[in-house]
Amino acid sequence: MKGLIFSVKRYSVHDGPGIRVTFFMKGCPLSCWWCHNPEGISPEPEKVVQKNKIGEKEFSIVEDAGKLFSVDEILGILEKERAFITHSKGGVTFSGGEPMLQCEFLIEALKACKDAGYHTAVDTSGYSSTENYRSVIPFTDLFLFDIKHIDDTMHLKYTGVSNFLILENLLLLLHSPGDVIIRIPVIPGVNDDSGSMNDIRQLLINFKTDNLKKINLLPYHKTGSSKYNKFNIPYRMGSIEPPSKGRIQELKEFFCEVGVKVKIGG
Numbered sequence: 643m644k645g646l647i648f649s650v651k652r653y654s655v656h657d658g659p660g661i662r663v664t665f666f667m668k669g670c671p672l673s674c675w676w677c678h679n680p681e682g683i684s685p686e687p688e689k690v691v692q693k694n695k696i697g698e699k700e701f702s703i704v705e706d707a708g709k710l711f712s713v714d715e716i717l718g719i720l721e722k723e724r725a726f727i728t729h730s731k732g733g734v735t736f737s738g739g740e741p742m743l744q745c746e747f748l749i750e751a752l753k754a755c756k757d758a759g760y761h762t763a764v765d766t767s768g769y770s771s772t773e774n775y776r777s778v779i780p781f782t783d784l785f786l787f788d789i790k791h792i793d794d795t796m797h798l799k800y801t802g803v804s805n806f807l808i809l810e811n812l813l814l815l816l817h818s819p820g821d822v823i824i825r826i827p828v829i830p831g832v833n834d835d836s837g838s839m840n841d842i843r844q845l846l847i848n849f850k851t852d853n854l855k856k857i858n859l860l861p862y863h864k865t866g867s868s869k870y871n872k873f874n875i876p877y878r879m880g881s882i883e884p885p886s887k888g889r890i891q892e893l894k895e896f897f898c899e900v901g902v903k904v905k906i907g908g
């Protein structure tokens with residue numbers, strides 16, 4: 643069996659503890675307006691045409707977004723970085739896209755990585771069947787779990803899906819073996835208002851178990867916007883600007899009441 647992966651990031655320090663290798667798996671059932679990895683949304687391999695200009699001369703480069711990897715290839719990549727991973731108490735992270743969309747492959751890969759002694763993490767939107775999460779839990783040391791909005795109408799509008807299943811899965815993970823880090827993208831005009839943030843904080847206070855280790859606040863940034871041109875997808879965030887440092891600092895203090903560490907960034 644092989645998994646479709648659109649990017650491999652070595653020496654990653656934002657996707658779990660220590661130095662990690664992050665595999666970005668292709669395909670996502672959500673379509674968040676602010677997604678930084680639009681090349682990860684389609685579950686099919688794609689060709690990306692990148693237009694470049696040197697002086698007056700224009701030229702195009704065609705890149706592949708999505709390549710099949712076997713579990714052995716993943717282990718081979720990890721093996722080359724084992725010294726850094728071990729020394730830093732790092733590991734491997736499966737991100738996306740939504741890695742749970744390729745659940746069978748993910749289980750095989752996680753199991754093999756754990757057998758080889760690596761700390762394993764899954765970075766997920768929470769949107770997959772509860773049965774899928776039950777299958778992945780035994781091989782996952784850490785879930786990086788996104789919460790975007792508690793109001794279901796807003797969630798549907800800005801991500802394309804309801805949040806009912808996501809919140810149900812969060813509850814499951816918080817009551818199962820394995821650590822959970824909550825990631826909250828802070829998106830001006832979408833969820834950065836006091837009411838929306840208060841709803842998220844209250845949910846975390848109500849849901850909290852010993853598994854909840856940390857909250858990461860991820861300020862919206864525009865770095866993914868240029869990719870939308872490459873894919874001919876309209877960028878729906880328009881002229882929305884990143885949140886101010888002051889607002890993010892305020893939110894950091896606001897979330898401290900949950901009673902776990904709060905960090906700005908991944």
Ligand code: SF4
Pocket residue numbers: 670671672673674676677678679682683738739740767
């Ligand atoms: S869940 Fe993540 S990968 Fe999927 S569309 Fe949203 S931001 Fe992009």
